[in-house]
Amino acid sequence: MVNKNRFGNIYLVIVFLVLYAPILYLMYYSFNSGGTMHEFEGFTLQYYKEVFADTRLIIIVINTLVIALLSSALATIIGIMGALAIHQMQNRRVKNTLLSLNNVLIVNPDVIIGASFLILFTMVGIKLGFYSVLLSHIAFSVPIAVIMILPRLQEMSPSLVDAARDLGASRLDVLTKVILPFIKPGIYAGFFMALTYSLDDFAVTFFVTGSGYSTLSVEIYSRARQGVSLSINALSTLIFLFTVLLVVGYYFIMRKANRNGKKEPAAEMGVPR
Amino acid sequence: MKSLVRVFLSIFIISFGLMGVAAWLNSSQGYSGGNTLTVYNWGDYIDPELLERFQKETGITVIYQTFDSNEAMLTKIEQGGTSFDVAVPSEYALAKMKQEHLLLPLDHSKLPNLKHVDSHYLNLSFDPNNQYSVPYFWGTVGIVFNPELTKGIDFHSWDGLWDPKLRNNLLLVDGAREIMGMSLNSLHYSLNDTNEAHLQQALTKLEKLAPNVKAVVGDEIKMLLANEEAAAGVVWSGDASEIMDENDKLDYIVPDEGSNLWFDNIVIPKTATHVDAAHKFINFMMQPDVAAQNAEFVGYSTPNKDAKKLLPKDISGDERFYPPSDITDKLEVYDNLGKRMLAHYNELFLQFKMHLK
Numbered sequence: 248m249v250n251k252n253r254f255g256n257i258y259l260v261i262v263f264l265v266l267y268a269p270i271l272y273l274m275y276y277s278f279n280s281g282g283t284m285h286e287f288e289g290f291t292l293q294y295y296k297e298v299f300a301d302t303r304l305i306i307i308v309i310n311t312l313v314i315a316l317l318s319s320a321l322a323t324i325i326g327i328m329g330a331l332a333i334h335q336m337q338n339r340r341v342k343n344t345l346l347s348l349n350n351v352l353i354v355n356p357d358v359i360i361g362a363s364f365l366i367l368f369t370m371v372g373i374k375l376g377f378y379s380v381l382l383s384h385i386a387f388s389v390p391i392a393v394i395m396i397l398p399r400l401q402e403m404s405p406s407l408v409d410a411a412r413d414l415g416a417s418r419l420d421v422l423t424k425v426i427l428p429f430i431k432p433g434i435y436a437g438f439f440m441a442l443t444y445s446l447d448d449f450a451v452t453f454f455v456t457g458s459g460y461s462t463l464s465v466e467i468y469s470r471a472r473q474g475v476s477l478s479i480n481a482l483s484t485l486i487f488l489f490t491v492l493l494v495v496g497y498y499f500i501m502r503k504a505n506r507n508g509k510k511e512p513a514a515e516m517g518v519p520r
Numbered sequence: 521m522k523s524l525v526r527v528f529l530s531i532f533i534i535s536f537g538l539m540g541v542a543a544w545l546n547s548s549q550g551y552s553g554g555n556t557l558t559v560y561n562w563g564d565y566i567d568p569e570l571l572e573r574f575q576k577e578t579g580i581t582v583i584y585q586t587f588d589s590n591e592a593m594l595t596k597i598e599q600g601g602t603s604f605d606v607a608v609p610s611e612y613a614l615a616k617m618k619q620e621h622l623l624l625p626l627d628h629s630k631l632p633n634l635k636h637v638d639s640h641y642l643n644l645s646f647d648p649n650n651q652y653s654v655p656y657f658w659g660t661v662g663i664v665f666n667p668e669l670t671k672g673i674d675f676h677s678w679d680g681l682w683d684p685k686l687r688n689n690l691l692l693v694d695g696a697r698e699i700m701g702m703s704l705n706s707l708h709y710s711l712n713d714t715n716e717a718h719l720q721q722a723l724t725k726l727e728k729l730a731p732n733v734k735a736v737v738g739d740e741i742k743m744l745l746a747n748e749e750a751a752a753g754v755v756w757s758g759d760a761s762e763i764m765d766e767n768d769k770l771d772y773i774v775p776d777e778g779s780n781l782w783f784d785n786i787v788i789p790k791t792a793t794h795v796d797a798a799h800k801f802i803n804f805m806m807q808p809d810v811a812a813q814n815a816e817f818v819g820y821s822t823p824n825k826d827a828k829k830l831l832p833k834d835i836s837g838d839e840r841f842y843p844p845s846d847i848t849d850k851l852e853v854y855d856n857l858g859k860r861m862l863a864h865y866n867e868l869f870l871q872f873k874m875h876l877k
Contacts, residue, residue: 302545303584309542316535320528369599376602431524453592457602461585469563469586476564 270487277480294481304466304482310377311446311463318384319392319441325385326392326437331426333393334400346397352390357450360387365454375457383455384445391444392437399433400426557797558583560593560604562784565657567817574804580797597622603791605798608656611646611783615856623652624788630799633806641783641823644853653785654802657820659757660781660843660851661698662774664764669751678706678775681752682725686732691744691753694736696862696869697854698780699726702754705777712855719868726872733876745770756782757841761819772840778850783823 277295281288298304333349336342352360364383365375373379403426411425427434449464456465463486467479559571563586571582585604587593590613597604598620609617617623628634634642634654641655663675673683681690681702692699701711703722713719734750745753746766755763760772786805788798804810811827821841822828828836836842843851857865 302548306542306545309538309545313535313538313542316531316538320531320535324528365595365599374602427524434524435527454595457585457596466586469588 270483273480274484274487277477277484279477294476294478295485297478298482298485301478304478307461307463307466308482308486310460314377314380314384314462315442315445318381318445319388319438322385322388322441323392323434323438325389326396326441327427327430327434329389329393330396330400330430330433331422333397349390349393352387353394357387357448361451361454364451368455375455376460379455379457380452380460380462383451384448387448387451388441388444391440392434395437395440396430396433399430403429555579555797556581556583557794557801558585558603558605559801560585560587560596560607560789562586562608563588565608565784565818567814570805570810570814573810574801577804578797578800580794580800582801597789597791603793604789605792605794606801607787607789608784609787611644611785612854612856614653614785614787615646617787617789618647618652622790624790624792624795625651626654626788626802627799630796631803631806633803633808636806636808636811636824636826638823638825638828640848644783645855646783646853647785653787654806655823656784656786656805657758657815657818658781658783658823659821659841660774661702661754661756661779662760662772662840663752664745664755664760664770664772665752666748666770668769669748675752675773676776678702678777680775681706681732681754682729683732686752688732688734689751690729690732691734691741691750692736693741693753693755693759694738696866698754698756699736699872700865700869701780701854703729705775705779708777711778711780711852712857714857714861719864723868723872727875730872730875736873736876742766758820761841765819774840774843774847774851776847776850778847778852781848781851781853783853784820 276287278290278292279287280291280293329349333342333345336345361383364379364386368375368379368382373382407425407429408421411421416424447464449468452462453465453468456462463482470476470479557580559566559582561584565586566584571584575581587596590610593607593609594613594616596602597607597617614623628650631654634650637655641658642650647653663678663681665673665675669689670680670686673680673685675681697711700719700722703726704711704713704718707718707721707725709715709718709722713722735744737744741753741755742759742763744750745755745763748767748769757772757774764770764772786802788795788802792798805814806824808824808826808830811822811824812830815822815824815827815831816835822831828842
């Protein structure tokens with residue numbers, strides 16, 4: 248037993264090393280005064296200063312965050328409605344078809360989604376920029392939200408709704424006081440999945456940006472043609488630390504909420520069961 | 521329910537707050553006024569200080585956007601949707617844009633600084649009389665090599681690549697025009713040759729190169745050469761300067777038989793809305809001191825002869841990037857060979873690649 252455990256631990260350490268080593272490597276060299284990622288010459292904060300001095304880069308970071316937050320929030324709201332509709336479906340055939348169509352959108356390659364959006368937007372005459380990026384991000388996040396929320400709905404016992412109805416709850420009451428609280432973990436999970444998808448999406452965004460509007464992934468990619476400058480390392484370090492802070496903060500909020508007696512099953516880290 | 525509403529409301533409030541900050545930053549930079557110019561350029565292909573200077577001198581705010589390949593740029597401009605006032609295609613993309621009527625002709629009376637550009641680089645086959653474009657940077661195709669590992673091989677001729685000592689130690693860029701052209705050049709033919717016999721000869725010669733070729737690769741060739749994964753490689757001069765920045769043991773040479781001369785050019789796409797500002801920008805970029813500063817920052821060769829005089833000697837005197845006239849005379853620009861000939865080139869190149877193991 249002990250041996251087995253030790254092996255497991257070693258395995259875990261290796262996995263984490265593989266996952267985190269490139270990030271740590273990148274962070275380490277963001278302080279290199281040498282200007283390359285080959286030899287470490289000396290400590291400098293020059294690249295961090297560059298990041299804060301580069302207004303265009305900061306605007307791009309803000310754009311990226313706004314798109315991620317707005318698109319995943321809106322997509323989650325749409326996803327809730329979609330999941331409810333699919334769940335409510337009586338006809339099994341139609342229900343399965345809808346689910347499959349939803350899944351097709353998830354496995355569909357990003358490049359194809361991006362190219363189709365480009366064609367759609369230019370046909371309809373939507374100017375490429377903030378709204379085109381927002382719309383396409385909402386679009387590819389909705390199926391993700393749906394698939395994160397549906398399992399919670401299916402887990403919910405139908406008698407819960409029946410009981411509420413028997414006790415005289417209106418349709419709206421059932422929705423807001425029974426169903427939504429029950430699927431809340433799924434909703435958060437959907438939101439966070441959509442958030443990460445939106446933050447790192449390159450392929451779709453690449454096609455639908457325009458008019459001086461850009462997000463971080465697109466910007467870094469086009470800068471990479473001349474070799475990535477260490478200021479990108481610095482920026483990545485900042486973003487990484489920011490996400491770590493978010494995760495830690497989220498963890499403490501959840502722990503506090505749990506301790507206050509409000510039991511939220513499987514709500515920790517927003518992972519659905 | 522209440523907490524859900526609260527969470528989502530706060531997300532929206534945060535987003536709108538951030539949008540406000542972005543808008544404020546934009547306006548503090550003057551991006552939102554009407555007096556703007558949208559520039560579409562390769563990533564990291566201009567000295568940002570110059571954009572600021574242009575803004576100060578003319579009061580026109582530059583919105584700067586980047587692309588990473590001619591194809592990506594073409595798609596964006598073809599589809600419309602955004603209005604770019606200035607773009608920087610390579611010469612073959614420029615020819616394509618011309619064919620598809622995506623460009624506005626330049627008004628030469630608004631470009632007095634055109635006189636600073638070396639006449640060698642004007643009026644070329646891809647744009648006669650510079651009706652649509654002015655050259656931005658230029659370069660060559662040549663050989664990057666590691667002098668220590670290739671002792672005794674003379675790269676002054678393309679034939680050096682065929683030296684048996686290079687066995688399994690050569691990298692090639694994945695471009696049909698580049699590699700076929702190099703083979704044609706080594707046979708003293710033009711790299712725009714369309715004579716079938718000559719092309720077959722070039723292919724046969726290429727097939728003899730196969731044992732030396734380690735791989736035919738894309739952009740990663742820069743990293744592989746800089747890390748000394750191979751002793752030599754055929755690359756563009758722009759890539760070569762980057763590779764040598766990373767690893768100063770390496771050297772670059774353009775063989776005597778001649779080679780390709782490539783250009784990136786400034787054009788005004790048809791979708792431009794600030795044509796006047798675009799002309800001002802193009803004229804500004806041709807100002808000798810501006811072009812010199814830009815060339816120093818980007819590291820490519822400037823076609824501006826008066827700017828070249830302003831460059832430090834160790835840059836302008838570098839024959840690898842500003843080759844002497846006996847070599848420049850032999851450099852050729854790719855002609856647009858037409859769809860069928862291009863397909864034939866690709867086919868021959870593919871045959872060669874299949875010959876590799």
